[in-house]
Amino acid sequence: MNEHILVVEDEEKLARFIELELNHEGYEVSKAFDGRTALEMAESNDYSLILLDIMLPELNGLEVLRRLSKSHPTPVILLTARDAVMDKVAGLDAGAVDYITKPFAIEELLARIRVALKLHGGATAVSAAETSEKAEGIYTWKDLVLDEPKHRVTYGGQEINLTNREFIMLKVLLMNKDIVLSRDTLLEKVCGYDYVGETNVVDVYVRFLRTKIDETFGIKMIQTVRGVGYVIKSE
């Protein structure tokens, strides 16, 4: 059965472009051009995922998300403007599983959709373990466990002390396993969009993580992708 994705985007050209790309990848697509229609469609259909622009006529994306997520298990990825950091925070608080900043590379959007469908269900079967793992904010890689509610990281049961930013960096990498994250993306997620400074702080945090984890336990967790960024690959 094909995954069915609802694309909510009032720029009709962009919506059609996304539709074509998603069709090409084998997804079934429905489109809505305003928030109210989107909400109606989302409530009367069973989509695998909703791609939701924030700036929409009638009802904005955040409002759609708030009204939806009370009863709705469908994962939502937000489309946000580059300067809308508050929207991103509010969106994630309101239950979006991810966001992507416009303008985006279609490959990145497709990668994020694949990850969201894998982590948050949809038509393809997701094991109960994976679902509950996600629901509880626990991320794993080999013997490493990042427990977000407890703000605790262990490797083979041995506790690793991380600073807040190292913790966030590790979480972001674990949440996006197999997706190469650029320094800019990591910087934005770890330090916030308003951070003014060098992107090489990302390299510094990666070095700290490697010292505390990779070197301590003799593993190679965080991979460098030359000229692009960093990734943690699935085992």
Ligand code: CA
């Ligand atoms: Ca818009």
